[in-house]
Amino acid sequence: MSDTIQNSRLKADTVSQPLQFYSKGTTPIQNRFRTAVQSGEFLITAEVCPPKGGDPAHMIQMAQTLKGRVHAVNITDGSRAVLRMCSVAASVILLQHGIEPICQMACRDRNRLALQADLMGAYALGIRNVLALTGDPVKAGDHPEAKSVFDLESIRLLQLINKLNGGFDSNDKPLTDGVTDLFPGAAVDPQLKSWSGLQSRFERKLEAGAEFFQSQLISDFERLEKFMDQIASGTNKPILAGIFLLKSAKNAQFINKYVPGVDIPQTTIDRLAAADDPLQEGMKIAAEQVQLARQLCQGVHMMAVRREDLIPKILDLAGIVPVKP
Template sequence: MVAAVYCALRHGPSYSCPHLIFLTPCLIAIVASSTPLSPLGYQFRTAVKAGDFLVTAEVTPPKGGDPQRMVSMARCLRGRVHGVNITDGSRAMLRMASLAAAAILQQAGIESICQMACRDRNRIALQADLMGVHALGIRNLLALTGDPVKAGDHPDAKSVFDLESIRLLRVINQLNQGVDSHGKSLPDGATDLFAGAAVDPQSHSWSGLQRRFNRKLDAGAQFFQSQLITDFERLEKFMDQIAVGCHRPVLAGIFLLKSAKNAEFINRHVPGVQIPEALIQRLAAASDPLQEGMQIAAEQIRIARQLCQGVHIMAVRREDLIPPILDLAGVAPLEPSPSHPNPA
């Protein structure tokens, strides 16, 4: 009804508007209550453009209405990471919406990288959320296709998949140029979104990996975050043969293994990831498995630092351990910096 009134006022009563895209009521409410709406600066984008060694981390939105623990974990990362990823229905598990969680972190003064998956929204809803993300002052995005619902806690849910990650990147590029996915101009201004994509250097299909990586580059990906890396020889091969000369940073996925049981769980339930038996035995033999896991993560960061331009650290529900892991790896705290102007 609101859209119809808008059309009539702007274009006349006979105008037809079957494909209009507007912010959802939820987003309008978030925008109305969020201050300030200006970006936090462009720390992550500036570091990418400068060629710095990048460090990002990941927090999971709450399963419920209380974001306090998420905010507390993210605050531990201040001064140590360039951006904090907010997952979007990872493993098809029900959680708070990533854009709402990112807005909450934004209000807490934490620069976020808002993940956006295509599984649950059609192109109208995705574009509405993208405009809302921009309005909230969030600038960094990770475009994802999304995990299949059968893997999650609502296996009877209906998937959408109107778009996938490559086409979502193209849509983001269009919105940044001031037009929607149908080429219609945005009368209220273009977005300014800095979008990246996921990559899996351990993919079984080398030709498929190369093809999708190049298509994501062509679609406008500004950075790449990898899946959990366990085979660093494979990462080196990927960097030498596929990512070479792409002029876009690749951040290697580093996962904190908390115990041998944790590693075995990943091998059983995370497709495409195989924790080496040597690491499992090392964790099993350790008197303090968590401390050993931190040491392993630090060793992996040191290896990754020789191969690529950054690391993306995942320490599920123990994000407070990321700063000491970085200390063990010899990664210094970030230099304090004033709010950056748009470096684009």
């Protein structure tokens, strides 16, 4: 055997080792979030964006600060229709660093063939948690000239995941090389203006197989309480309230202007504007919201864009202890 061929094989073996390791499905990190859901723990997840480029160093750095403080880390999939590394690849990178991901998967950019292929590939690479999303409109992002797909939407994607878990593809043909065992979740927006529309979509997502729900940014906790009492009560599926770190009054005003369905109260904006240290004040506000959410639902989904390293400090302020190992 030539040195060139031998070296090539050694490199190939080195690259394949982590993939082979995770495909066995035996590592504890793959099931921690599902176990916490099923045992009724107060759930904590956090959102991290994939890199815009080929270097995942910042994503890894931010995700590593969350170890021991969250049950899983969400990896976004083209959030706001802005180009970033694919969520499957980014999720696998987190797995290789001992961090359990929730891989978001949106319907905007893939047809049902591609979605099924990605879901099977994600499972083979060790990903177990999937958040099924319809996806933000292309016109809102940085490639407005791109063509949307939307072959499916989030409810039909949940149905598709359950078919794969049952051993069949979307055409009811059997999977000849093994079933998947994905743990599907869905998004919910308790602040949706149409109460009947909110209830209808929530119930349809439950029927389609959603095992957990992560909410959009919550700014109206009275509305969240009403949702929990009148719609989510008795479903036995955890709702994680979206908590967003506001970094300044300007940041809050920007969100009010550009994020549909969000209305951050003027009292909160004034509080940030009057603070000597707006970022520290924003952390206090987020901690107060975590405490409110803890009284209403089974978890929180933390969002602190590019400052995920502050999430443990927010949880400390809120009196949230580290998650069980």
